[in-house]
Amino acid sequence: MSMPSPPKQVNVTVNGRKYSGDAEARTLLVYFLREELGLVGTHVGCIVGKCGACSVMLDGRLVKSCLLFAQQADGAEILTVEGLASGQELHPIQEAFWEQHGLQCGYCTPGMLLATYSLLQDVPDPSEEEIREGISGNLCMCTGYVNIVRAIKAAAQKMMPPPQKAGRTKGPAAATAGPTSTSSSSSSSPSARQAGPLNSRGRSKKKQQQKRS
Amino acid sequence: MRLSRSSSSPSKKTYLLWGPRTAGSISIMIPRPFELHTPTSISEAANLLRELKGAKVLAGGQSLVPLMKLRLISPANLVDIGKIPGLSYIRREEEDGGEKERGARRRRRAAAPGDRLLIGSMTTHHEVAASPSVVGGCRPLSEAAGRIGDRQVRNRGTIGGALCHADPAADVPTAAVAMDAEFRVVGSSRERTIKAKDFFKGVNRTSLHSGEILVEVRVPVLSPRSGGAYVKLARGMNDLATIGVAAAITLGEDGACEQVRLALAGAGPTPVRAARAEEVLTGRAPTDELVAEAADEAAGMSLVVDDIRGSAEYKREMVKVYVRRAVKQSLGRISLG
Numbered sequence: 001m002s003m004p005s006p007p008k009q010v011n012v013t014v015n016g017r018k019y020s021g022d023a024e025a026r027t028l029l030v031y032f033l034r035e036e037l038g039l040v041g042t043h044v045g046c047i048v049g050k051c052g053a054c055s056v057m058l059d060g061r062l063v064k065s066c067l068l069f070a071q072q073a074d075g076a077e078i079l080t081v082e083g084l085a086s087g088q089e090l091h092p093i094q095e096a097f098w099e100q101h102g103l104q105c106g107y108c109t110p111g112m113l114l115a116t117y118s119l120l121q122d123v124p125d126p127s128e129e130e131i132r133e134g135i136s137g138n139l140c141m142c143t144g145y146v147n148i149v150r151a152i153k154a155a156a157q158k159m160m161p162p163p164q165k166a167g168r169t170k171g172p173a174a175a176t177a178g179p180t181s182t183s184s185s186s187s188s189s190p191s192a193r194q195a196g197p198l199n200s201r202g203r204s205k206k207k208q209q210q211k212r213s
Numbered sequence: 214m215r216l217s218r219s220s221s222s223p224s225k226k227t228y229l230l231w232g233p234r235t236a237g238s239i240s241i242m243i244p245r246p247f248e249l250h251t252p253t254s255i256s257e258a259a260n261l262l263r264e265l266k267g268a269k270v271l272a273g274g275q276s277l278v279p280l281m282k283l284r285l286i287s288p289a290n291l292v293d294i295g296k297i298p299g300l301s302y303i304r305r306e307e308e309d310g311g312e313k314e315r316g317a318r319r320r321r322r323a324a325a326p327g328d329r330l331l332i333g334s335m336t337t338h339h340e341v342a343a344s345p346s347v348v349g350g351c352r353p354l355s356e357a358a359g360r361i362g363d364r365q366v367r368n369r370g371t372i373g374g375a376l377c378h379a380d381p382a383a384d385v386p387t388a389a390v391a392m393d394a395e396f397r398v399v400g401s402s403r404e405r406t407i408k409a410k411d412f413f414k415g416v417n418r419t420s421l422h423s424g425e426i427l428v429e430v431r432v433p434v435l436s437p438r439s440g441g442a443y444v445k446l447a448r449g450m451n452d453l454a455t456i457g458v459a460a461a462i463t464l465g466e467d468g469a470c471e472q473v474r475l476a477l478a479g480a481g482p483t484p485v486r487a488a489r490a491e492e493v494l495t496g497r498a499p500t501d502e503l504v505a506e507a508a509d510e511a512a513g514m515s516l517v518v519d520d521i522r523g524s525a526e527y528k529r530e531m532v533k534v535y536v537r538r539a540v541k542q543s544l545g546r547i548s549l550g
Contacts, residue, residue: 005248005249024246025246025247025248025249025291026243026244026245026246026247026281027243028243028278031243047282048279048282048283049275049278049279049365049366050451052363052365055365061339061368061369062364062365062368063365063368063369064365064366064369066278067274067275067278067279067365067366067369068274068278068369069249069274069278071249071251072249072271072274072293072295115364115365118364119364133450134364136363136364136449136450136451137362137363137364137365137366137451138363
């Protein structure tokens with residue numbers, strides 16, 4: 001076997017910031033992000049490309065960063081989970097996962113958030129089937145898929161452009177306006193379960209967002 | 214850069230998981246050290262492959278990288294063709310640059326049978342699946358590409374990579390065999406064209422010589438009065454096919470099948486063309502009974518074996534079911550206008 005080549009410098013833009021670091025040929029992008037750049041939000045799960053925990057956006061496309069050598073990403077623009085929130089302000093997708101309990105242990109969450117980000121770019125208003133297909137490359141070992149799907153639906157509504165958003169938010173509002181029927185649809189019951197600090201905080205976030213826009 | 218914080222010997226760092234292909238636990242690791250070459254032209258890549266014995270081509274890496282991490286293969290040299298410009302495209306043959314003059318003359322005609330789609334080997338599965346010209350002209354291929362892996366894999370995996378990996382349970386090779394695709398391959402000294410039926414030689418084996426690179430896939434566009442489909446039985450959403458069937462059918466004016474093309478994934482060491490099933494249908498009106506008869510023929514000739522995806526007996530039954538579905542779906546898509 002020939003001698004392995006020495007590490008090469010890899011330049012990437014991650015979450016809008018330029019980074020450079022050294023990577024051996026065999027260094028996977030996920031390890032480069034975590035260990036060389038210190039961006040540990042991207043998780044290492046199965047390492048054989050099955051679980052999706054390491055998903056990042058590479059030049060605008062969702063990829064598994066464990067199926068890519070760091071040197072292949074030289075010159076690329078990368079979005080990781082750290083780049084979703086702006087300052088203290090959570091991204092609407094993150095808010096939706098928080099409000100809808102779209103995570104249990106949280107290990108798959110960085111990948112799930114980015115898979116959602118990519119899905120909603122392609123399909124702004126996905127059906128449940130499209131959501132499930134869209135996150136089929138991301139495994140949740142807690143099997144919390146019901147709430148994850150719910151969170152993605154909620155995220156889609158949050159991210160709708162204003163005119164459609166107004167039309168959309170009427171739906172759930174109208175449903176909750178009639179609380180006389182205690183056996184309301186299954187989709188509205190979980191939000192009832194979450195009544196309390198989380199919900200109120202979520203709502204205040206929403207207000208802030210509306211103020212901003 | 215250090216790959217491991219704790220271990221003094223990074224290459225010994227191992228992780229445990231339950232393996233998809235073996236019972237019990239298997240060790241998986243970071244790949245063995247290798248040298249990564251990034252040529253910027255085909256000829257440079259071909260020369261590298263000729264000089265470096267045993268070097269592997271890295272395309273999208275969605276099959277190769279896992280194999281290297283599992284250390285099932287450990288090439289000393291990888292030739293990354295991802296930085297070579299001009300290998301990612303989908304276009305009609307007429308638009309081909311080399312034949313501009315004749316192309317201009319030909320373009321006046323409407324899409325005729327015999328037209329072909331040219332697909333660059335580094336075109337991703339997502340691009341193939343989403344391309345209107347592939348969906349419109351070669352439905353089995355677009356559907357096969359759309360059923361590969363998941364979003365992440367389709368965004369990165371390439372049509373050329375899937376073909377050269379030559380997994381007999383893979384979707385795209387089966388569609389290519391059904392569609393009578395041709396592959397343009399370039400070596401360091403010459404280029405040649407290989408027909409899909411001559412390309413696949415066994416499990417993960419192709420007729421590519423060492424040093425040759427697949428650069429273009431040429432797929433005939435389905436003629437009018439044709440329909441095609443790719444249907445797949447898989448464990449979960451992301452696995453290779455337990456059984457996959459690619460079908461393309463052309464009906465004559467009299468309602469009889471003029472041309473029938475059927476290929477099976479997961480039913481032999483290579484994609485299998487179900488010739489006897491095609492013969493049953495060709496020249497006759499595709500009644501339910503006849504389609505069932507063709508499906509039985511396909512099951513009879515398939516070389517299914519027991520493996521992790523199911524028993525041979527089960528797969529043989531599924532060949533019948535999925536051939537029927539593929540044929541019916543194809544027939545349903547034929548517009549007789």
